[in-house]
Amino acid sequence: MLIVIGGLPATGKTTLARLLAARTRGVHLRVDTIEQAIVRSGLARHPVGPVGYVVGYALAEEQLRQGHTVIAESVNPLAVTRDAWRDAAVRAGVPVLEVEVVCSDPDEHRSRASSRSVDIPDLPLPDWEQILGRDYEPWHRDRLVVDTAGQQPEDSLGPLVEAVLRADRG
Template identity: 85%
Template structure:
């Protein structure tokens, strides 16, 4: 199955994706990693545009066709990116679970932005001002919304695990 995690930076997507990958033995596909590899290649500079997403869709489809569960993690600000992940699952003939990770407490969200560190060498992290100014289209179809504001990572993971298990893929 394809599990798509989207949401603004510093909401907890990477933490949840890593935990979920460990629990499900799924492949964690992170668009930030792809984009930084493109930058390191010398072919582009940040922001790289759609290339990271396009490579991600292709990798996800290939891994899904091999029977692997894929956890695709990226901001997914426009609906077109969410649609493309869904299309990859359809082409591979597997179910998709869409998850929006949010941090509903602005003070907590800003604290996370201000205190996080880079885990991908050279990746520029957005500032709080860049995050709040970012265009982020609302989701218009069913998805699992996971609010990480008042929960630890393991507690926030619970609804994800339940959704995966109820799909028969856990």
Template identity: 75%
Template sequence: MLIVFGGLPGTGKTTLARLPAARVGGVPLRIGTIEQAIVRSGPARQPLGPVAYVVGYAPAEEHLRQGLTVIAESVNPLAVTRDAWRDVGVGAGVPVIEVEVICSGPVEHRRRVTSRSVDIPGLVLPDWQQVLRRDYASWDREHVVVDTARQGPGGVPRLAGPASP
């Protein structure tokens, strides 16, 4: 199976994506890690555009064809990136679950963006204004939405339910 997490920086994608990776022994695939590896490899600089996504699709499909579950995590801001992830899963003949992670509380979202620490060496995190200016298109098909601003018992985010266009 392919589980794709998307959402703006600071919403909690990485934290949430790590849960199924640990529980099912899935292969985590984080576009931020790939982006930073590309930057470290030579003259490339942020923002890279679609390069890291295109690089990420190949190992994802290879792992899926080997029967492994892949948990992909990225901002996934545009329909073209979402469609490409879906195509990877369909091409490998596996189910695809798309999860949009949001933080509906702007004060909490800003706090997270401005206080989080870097866990990818060398990666420069966006500031709050960059997050607000980020190109992020609405999702155009049904997917799962997880709102991390609304915490349930034990601090577990509540599902906001499937979203439709």
């Protein structure tokens, strides 16, 4: 199955995706990693535009066709990006679970944004003002919303694992 995890920066997407990948033995595709590899190649500079997502869709579909569970993690800010992930799952003939990770406490979200560290060399992290000013379209279809405010990552993971098990059963 394809599990698409989106949400604004500093909400906990990467942490949850890594925990879920370890729990499910799924393939974790992180668009930040793809985009930074493209920048390191010298072919582009930040922001790279849609290329990181397009590469991600192709990698996800290939891994899905090989029978792997894929956890695709990115901001996923636009309906067109959300549709493209879903289309990759449809083409591969697998179910898709869409997840939006939020941090409903603005003070906690801001604190996370200012205190997190870079785990991908030379990846520029957005500051709080850039996070607030980012284009992020509202979701207009069903998805699992995971609110990480005031929780440890393992606590936020519980509802996500339950939803994956339900979706996998069909």
